[in-house]
Amino acid sequence: MEHATLGVRILVPLFSLCIVAMILVARKRDLFIRRIQGLSAIEEAVGRATEMGRPMICCTGLGVEGGVEIVTLQALAIVSHIIRTSVRFATRAILPVYDPQMLPVTEEAVREAYTLEGRPDSFNSEDIRFLTNRQFAFAASVAGLIAREKAAATFLFGYYYAEALIMAETGQQVGAIQIAGTPATTQIPFFIASCDYVIIGDEYYAASAYLSREPTQLGSIVGQDIAKWLILLTIILGCALVSIGAATSSPIGANFTQFFK
Amino acid sequence: MFTPQTGGAWYGYIAGAIVASIVLIVILTQLPQRARKWVLFTVTFLGGLFYALEFFLPTHEMMIEGNKAEGNFLTPFVVPMANILPALSSFAVGLGVINLFQLHTKRVLKWNLDSINSVVFFVAMILMTVAHIMAKRPHPSEFVTSLQKILFDGALQSLDATMFSIIAFYITSAAYRAFRVRSLEATLLLATAIIVMLGQITIGQLLTSSLPDYLHIEVVRNWILTKVNAPATRAIAVGLGIGSLAVGLRIWLGLERGSYFEN
Numbered sequence: 370m371e372h373a374t375l376g377v378r379i380l381v382p383l384f385s386l387c388i389v390a391m392i393l394v395a396r397k398r399d400l401f402i403r404r405i406q407g408l409s410a411i412e413e414a415v416g417r418a419t420e421m422g423r424p425m426i427c428c429t430g431l432g433v434e435g436g437v438e439i440v441t442l443q444a445l446a447i448v449s450h451i452i453r454t455s456v457r458f459a460t461r462a463i464l465p466v467y468d469p470q471m472l473p474v475t476e477e478a479v480r481e482a483y484t485l486e487g488r489p490d491s492f493n494s495e496d497i498r499f500l501t502n503r504q505f506a507f508a509a510s511v512a513g514l515i516a517r518e519k520a521a522a523t524f525l526f527g528y529y530y531a532e533a534l535i536m537a538e539t540g541q542q543v544g545a546i547q548i549a550g551t552p553a554t555t556q557i558p559f560f561i562a563s564c565d566y567v568i569i570g571d572e573y574y575a576a577s578a579y580l581s582r583e584p585t586q587l588g589s590i591v592g593q594d595i596a597k598w599l600i601l602l603t604i605i606l607g608c609a610l611v612s613i614g615a616a617t618s619s620p621i622g623a624n625f626t627q628f629f630k
Numbered sequence: 631m632f633t634p635q636t637g638g639a640w641y642g643y644i645a646g647a648i649v650a651s652i653v654l655i656v657i658l659t660q661l662p663q664r665a666r667k668w669v670l671f672t673v674t675f676l677g678g679l680f681y682a683l684e685f686f687l688p689t690h691e692m693m694i695e696g697n698k699a700e701g702n703f704l705t706p707f708v709v710p711m712a713n714i715l716p717a718l719s720s721f722a723v724g725l726g727v728i729n730l731f732q733l734h735t736k737r738v739l740k741w742n743l744d745s746i747n748s749v750v751f752f753v754a755m756i757l758m759t760v761a762h763i764m765a766k767r768p769h770p771s772e773f774v775t776s777l778q779k780i781l782f783d784g785a786l787q788s789l790d791a792t793m794f795s796i797i798a799f800y801i802t803s804a805a806y807r808a809f810r811v812r813s814l815e816a817t818l819l820l821a822t823a824i825i826v827m828l829g830q831i832t833i834g835q836l837l838t839s840s841l842p843d844y845l846h847i848e849v850v851r852n853w854i855l856t857k858v859n860a861p862a863t864r865a866i867a868v869g870l871g872i873g874s875l876a877v878g879l880r881i882w883l884g885l886e887r888g889s890y891f892e893n
Contacts, residue, residue: 370694370705373686381686381875388876392885436719439877469726470719495733499726503786505793517744531797538800541807552870554863562804570866574873585885589876596872 376629383599388592395588402590407548407566408579411524414546414565415454418521424461426520427451428511428536429471430527430551431504436470440552444527445475446577447550449482451524456486463518465511466499508532512539525549525564526573529556537563550576571597671884678882684708730755757781826851 373381394400418425429444448464455462464479466472476497483492500510512535515523523540525533526549533549533556540547541563549560550568560567568576571593578586607625614622635643658666684704692701695709734748758781764770765778809820828834829851838847880886 370699370701370708371685372689372700372702378686384872384875385879388879389883389885392880436715439874439881442881443877466726468722469724469729470722472722472725472729495736497729498733499729502726503790505790509789509793531794534797534800534804535793538804541804552874554866554870557866559801559804562808571869571873573870574877585880589880589885593869593872593876596875597869600868600872 374630380599384592384596387595387599388589391592391595392585392588395584395591400584400587400591402575402579402587405568405572405575405579407550407568407572408576410546410548410566411451411580412454414522414524414548415451415458415460417546418455419458419460421521423521424463424518425451425455425522425524426511426515426518426540426545427462427464427524428527429464429466429475430525430529431467431507431532432471433528435468435502437468437474440528441468441471442474443574443577444550445471445478447526447580448524449478450577450580452479452482453486456483456488456491459491461493462496463514463520464497465507465514466497467507468502469499472497472499504530504532505535508535511536515539515545516543519543520545522546522548525551525560526576527551528553534559534563540564675882675884678878680704680707680711682882758786822854826854 391400415425427448429441429448432438432441452462464475466475476494479497480489480492483489498514500514501507514520515536516539520540520543523536523545525536525540525547529536529551530553533551533553537547537549537560547564548566548568549564550573551557551560552573557567557569561569574593575590577583578590607622607629610625611622614620614625658669661669684702684707687702687704689700689702689705691698692705693699694701694706699705730751734751737745737748738752757777761774761778761781764774770778805823809816809823811817811820825847828837829847834847838845843849877886
């Protein structure tokens, strides 16, 4: 079992405090969040699907360890906003699901998106499809779905592995407008090569805040930024102390780095 | 409670678990929406609290399942807690199978050109399920063993490998689009890719062997990977880590508005 070191025991609660504090602040006053191009293109993609009269494919990825997990829930939060937009435009969205545990959660989230837009009767449970929980069988199924339905737009959010390119290139081949976002750093280059818009890094976790403008989520993003500033300052301080330690043969730098091991 | 049972106790525990699950499901479905959300929040909070305390509380050397390990008073319960998850996921697999059956039954009943795919699905699913169950029984016949091998090793694994190999062609087409010289960024990408690819192979290393050491292509490639690529990747990873912490906190503390806890 892994357990927290002294550094982790101090830093994680400190970062958590920043995030929770900013969430509370955001509930009382407006906070600014910069424009994220990939997310601004969502309406354009949905609009294009509406004009072409063809469906959209929204995929929430494979997940890291399977089951209901944060990465996939975040993807579902983004997809829920896309579904709300698609309901407004009366455009069909198909959601392939990889993990059976995510199936009821996905159904519930999509049903709620339809209800929030005042169109609960338009919800079709057949559009949320559990395909398989085998990696390449899932990739083949999604690629087949994109090709057969001639998807006008594909949204690939969540955690992906090698199958990312199979799905994204199939979308490219059918001429779909593609927006992707993944925390899997190894798959970002493939998405950049194949998709029209890619959100990278922590934009992935900022996406739902950007789309919903919901104070809790905006506050969380500002809290994350403060935490990142703290990390940056720690890195600069660490570089300075290690350099001083090396120049003066003092253990100050070693002691500092030891704190984070 | 968390130790494996045998004989009559095993049947008792199974029956007890089924009855308890049914009672729990009935209670949850009867609860008003608001109360159900509070139940969800409480279970989520307690589950998160358990793992957070187990991770953060000071540890000491102790015996866990007959082995010496570092831990605290909650550590012995980590494995039993983790064992609950497969039970939950087995319920979910049932949901997945029901979803597939509903979808493909409708398609077969409607009958059009695509319905043949649904027929193939039913045949494959039934055949593979039966073959696997029969093969797992004591002393399976040679026919069953062969059938299982043909379906799983011969068909399924080969199809997996086929899909995986297709990636090579997709990488080529994606790389062609990415490396077309259309802008400054694409040109930089192309130049970097050429250096990294040539630095990886002996011909590239041979081409620059007459240059000073610091201009050898494998040295430049290594510099790009460790001094440019790695820091950028780490910076992305730091942002993702903090983002993941924030989403986890919002869900754990019930601060997330939306599908899960609050409308």
